[in-house]
Amino acid sequence: MNNWKKLLCSLTAVCLILPVTSILAAAEKPSGHENLVPIREIAVKNGAEVSWQQKTGQITIRKNELIIVVKVGEKQAMVNGQVVPINNPVQLTKGVTFMDEGFLTEALKVAPEDKFISLISEGNGKEAAKYVHTSVSGVLSPALLSQLWTALEGQNGKITNKAIAKHVENNTVHRNVTYTFKTELTRINITVRMNDNGLVDDLYIAAATPDVYQKPSYDDPSAYTEQDITVGQGDLALPGTLTLPKGEGPFPVVILVHGSGASNQDAAIGGAKPFRDLAVGLASQGVAVLRYDKVTYEHTYKVASQPKFTLKQESVDQVADAVDLLKKNPIIDPTAIFVAGHSQGGFAVPLIIADDNQQDIAGSILLAAPSSSFVDVLTEQQDELVDRMDRLGLDTKIIKEQAAFYKNVAAIVKDPQYSIDHLPEEFPLQPAYWWFEQRDYVPAELAKTQNTPMLVIQGENDVQVSMNQFQTWKSALQGHSNVTYNSYPKVNHLLSSYDGLSIGQEYAEPSNVSKAIIDDIAKWVLK
Numbered sequence: 001m002n003n004w005k006k007l008l009c010s011l012t013a014v015c016l017i018l019p020v021t022s023i024l025a026a027a028e029k030p031s032g033h034e035n036l037v038p039i040r041e042i043a044v045k046n047g048a049e050v051s052w053q054q055k056t057g058q059i060t061i062r063k064n065e066l067i068i069v070v071k072v073g074e075k076q077a078m079v080n081g082q083v084v085p086i087n088n089p090v091q092l093t094k095g096v097t098f099m100d101e102g103f104l105t106e107a108l109k110v111a112p113e114d115k116f117i118s119l120i121s122e123g124n125g126k127e128a129a130k131y132v133h134t135s136v137s138g139v140l141s142p143a144l145l146s147q148l149w150t151a152l153e154g155q156n157g158k159i160t161n162k163a164i165a166k167h168v169e170n171n172t173v174h175r176n177v178t179y180t181f182k183t184e185l186t187r188i189n190i191t192v193r194m195n196d197n198g199l200v201d202d203l204y205i206a207a208a209t210p211d212v213y214q215k216p217s218y219d220d221p222s223a224y225t226e227q228d229i230t231v232g233q234g235d236l237a238l239p240g241t242l243t244l245p246k247g248e249g250p251f252p253v254v255i256l257v258h259g260s261g262a263s264n265q266d267a268a269i270g271g272a273k274p275f276r277d278l279a280v281g282l283a284s285q286g287v288a289v290l291r292y293d294k295v296t297y298e299h300t301y302k303v304a305s306q307p308k309f310t311l312k313q314e315s316v317d318q319v320a321d322a323v324d325l326l327k328k329n330p331i332i333d334p335t336a337i338f339v340a341g342h343s344q345g346g347f348a349v350p351l352i353i354a355d356d357n358q359q360d361i362a363g364s365i366l367l368a369a370p371s372s373s374f375v376d377v378l379t380e381q382q383d384e385l386v387d388r389m390d391r392l393g394l395d396t397k398i399i400k401e402q403a404a405f406y407k408n409v410a411a412i413v414k415d416p417q418y419s420i421d422h423l424p425e426e427f428p429l430q431p432a433y434w435w436f437e438q439r440d441y442v443p444a445e446l447a448k449t450q451n452t453p454m455l456v457i458q459g460e461n462d463v464q465v466s467m468n469q470f471q472t473w474k475s476a477l478q479g480h481s482n483v484t485y486n487s488y489p490k491v492n493h494l495l496s497s498y499d500g501l502s503i504g505q506e507y508a509e510p511s512n513v514s515k516a517i518i519d520d521i522a523k524w525v526l527k
Helices: 003-012 039-045 101-108 112-121 125-131 142-156 274-283 300-304 311-327 349-355 374-391 397-414 432-437 443-448 467-476 515-526
Strands: 036-038 049-053 058-063 066-071 076-079 082-085 091-093 096-100 165-170 175-182 187-194 200-207 224-231 238-245 251-257 288-292 332-342 361-367 454-459 483-488
Touching: 036 039, 036 101, 039 049, 039 058, 039 096, 039 101, 058 101, 066 101, 076 101, 096 101, 112 125, 112 142, 112 187, 112 200, 125 142, 200 300, 224 288, 224 311, 238 274, 251 274, 251 311, 251 515, 274 288, 274 332, 274 515, 288 311, 311 332, 311 349, 311 432, 332 349, 332 515, 349 361, 349 443, 361 515, 374 397, 374 467, 397 432, 443 467, 454 467, 454 515, 467 483, 483 515
Parallel strands: 251 288, 251 332, 332 361, 361 454, 454 483
Antiparallel strands: 036 096, 049 058, 058 066, 066 076, 076 082, 091 096, 165 175, 175 187, 187 200, 224 238, 238 288
16 A cells, blocks of 8 residues: 555545546546546545635645645645645646546545445445444444434434534544434434544444533643543553643642543533543642543443443543553652542542552542442432422422432342342343442442542532532541541532532533632642
8 A cells, every 4th residue: 555545544544445446537638647637527526625726726625524735736735734645746737637536536535434324324234334343343233233323313303314514533542523413303413433444443422512611710721731641552442631730740640530421531511521620720730630531431332232341340440541651651740649539430439449459549539429339329319309309499290200210220229139140131221230230339338448548529519419428428437537528518519619509400501610629629639
């Protein structure tokens, strides 16, 4: 494969080079160059747009995210900003520009992710599966891909055939191509995660919501820098960001651990990006922060294919990889590596400390972290929401039905006839193994046996993790002199200050982590 084809593979994720069919140009070709074709004609046939600057002789060809720039007389092209050599110079003959047929046709052919999306929209899972990498082919099977579009329409209403938007974003693990589709009820995003070989490595499907996030006042870009990093390796490697204070270092560092659900490295939800706020806020005060996409977000279907997926695999293993990465970084103080877990991430912190065999973690920070068993917290959460909605005079019929559903889940999990070796035949929340594997785990009880310094932070306006959980931490760890407790009167579950009674509806509005929390974490880490 010659140089320009290799580069096109990396830029367009097309790594299967096929013979190019000759295209007869309507215009007269330059003498002695039968392999040249008219640029505009070939571009238009392939769905691209062409613009020409007569003064400079520069021609720009655009197709979706692909931008090719060539100049008359030159034997190179700029493909998405990178130089690619071509066999013959671009030529202008009788007002028509010509260039190499092979290069232009190869560059403009349909990207594999576009073909993949087209095939699943047609229900042709057999052909779509040919674009899927073996790492995820077990779950993104022909049968599933054949039914996927119908299933999405069953949930969201009929989907328009053509995407109304396409966005490409690269991270250190995947080339992520997000298609936005309009449905009868809403808009959805389908993100196709492409690997370096130009194959589909995973999918992520979510409602398309506007990004209304606003940067906090304490975000000072002049005070920090950011580096793209990769946590772990292999099929479940995770892209992330290391936010570093300006200066020489070495700096203390905080590793952020997500709550429940599939979340990106910012822990974005509604109008909030709490992990981004923590990163820039702490870095502005001299504390580095490492955050990464959650494994259930970056590798959604790979994880779904594992029936025995555990809490440890979801929230613990990545921290060990992150610690190893940070210990090798000369700008990080290896004696000052801290872990901060939010919600379920805080719930997992005692497991993280127990997994730290070399005692590399200097301290842990619990951010709205449950102290009781997961199902007990789930039940309490539902009761708290119903109570708050009653106090606000809101209709609680649907919420009470939801509460009854989750209480039924909790009752099944607690039923002694079931275990990881004898799972219920029908369980409403899959994978069932995840729920039963950590059924008897109580974070506060495990933390009693540990002696790592801890900072416990809790919002008093939190509807998801109540002050009861905060008090249980206090009771369980009352004999530990190295634990600090801070609570904040107006702070909700997203760690932002909210004047009303939080029931979660405010999450859709722009908000930021309270500066008081940023200040207290920085002070505790740096002391």
